[in-house]
Amino acid sequence: MGRPRTFDIDAAVDRAMELFWRQGFEGTSTEDLVEGLGIARGSLYKAFGSKEQLYAMALRRYCERHATGLIEMLDRAEQVRPAIRAALLELAEADLADPELGCLLVNAATERSAHQDTVRQVSRTMSQIESALAGALERAQARGDIAADKKPRELAQFLTTFLQGLRVMGKARADRAFLNNAVEVALGALD
Amino acid sequence: MGRPRTFDIDAAVDRAMELFWRQGFEGTSTEDLVEGLGIARGSLYKAFGSKEQLYAMALRRYCERHATGLIEMLDRAEQVRPAIRAALLELAEADLADPELGCLLVNAATERSAHQDTVRQVSRTMSQIESALAGALERAQARGDIAADKKPRELAQFLTTFLQGLRVMGKARADRAFLNNAVEVALGALD
């Protein structure tokens, strides 16, 4: 009962995610959101409560969209090493194509390191990525695709860390050769 | 001639650097600067021109203080591999001690990727770090301390990238074991 909502909540969160992604939390004003989402101020606050809560939803949406994609890709991968290489190179290409965007997780971790909710969401997602990598590396090790004396969990923690560095260097306008070299050396750590 | 300045410009830039470091550019208001620097608004603008210009000075100061320290340490190092390990572990410890601080260069790269001046300063400093690493690795290779078939420049690009990732994971509240593992695996890439 009551008047039905005239806009799509999911689509609105998606657009908010893009705005926060490109401009950051502090850099995105409520006016930007009103304009970008095409929703009046009051409706926006009725639907989402506050800028903080909308940001939290947008960040969760980003994790579902992007981290989950990476994780599923790793879970399904037949050949783990080529899958990891492809994933890293794809992220590097994304940064080269649009360096101002980068990774919302990295942006959130740096801009909002004083906000517990944000940090916890970021930290949880990093752990999921680490676990997916560790699982994939275990499978690869069982097949003899990577060195038997390496510990999958440690390799996964290394790769998770390297991945974030890649996104930072992408934002710092490192060129394709730089990023590709870095990826190849990183993959060498699996040998 | 004229009335002499009653505050120390260098000390003021140092304090501004700390504020921007901890709170970001957008997160630091001119009022924060007035209070934190102990300088009245008018004097602040007379001395520094604008918030943007003060930020640029603070960022340059950070690079001189921190990146240069790292670079000189690498240039001087007798034993390159232990020096790199020590440097990485030291940065990891800094993040563990104060995770909300992190690295101003990483913060600048992510928060201000749309501001050419900031990006250029960050990019230049990354290049300096890369070159210092490459130089050190070349020396290490000449002494047989690292594998002869590796290319120092590529290793340096990898380490530079990994270093940024370490700072991000520090901000994302990775624990000591995680960061230490990541560092050890990264160093393994030199073999």
Added chain:
DNA sequence: CCCTTTGTTGACTGATCGGTTCCTAATTTG
């Protein structure tokens, strides 16, 4: 067909934003 419920809207709020202005204070030069 009204009543309740919920969504929409834009005007409005006080606070704060980055930056300027103007008057006074302190110093050097002549």
Added chain:
DNA sequence: CAAATTAGGAACCGATCAGTCAACAAAGGG
């Protein structure tokens, strides 16, 4: 000491900030 020059500081500027509110609109239930 007088003129010139620069710093200090508080009041002030229009703009914008995040968030609220009251009037209105659209639906379902009786």
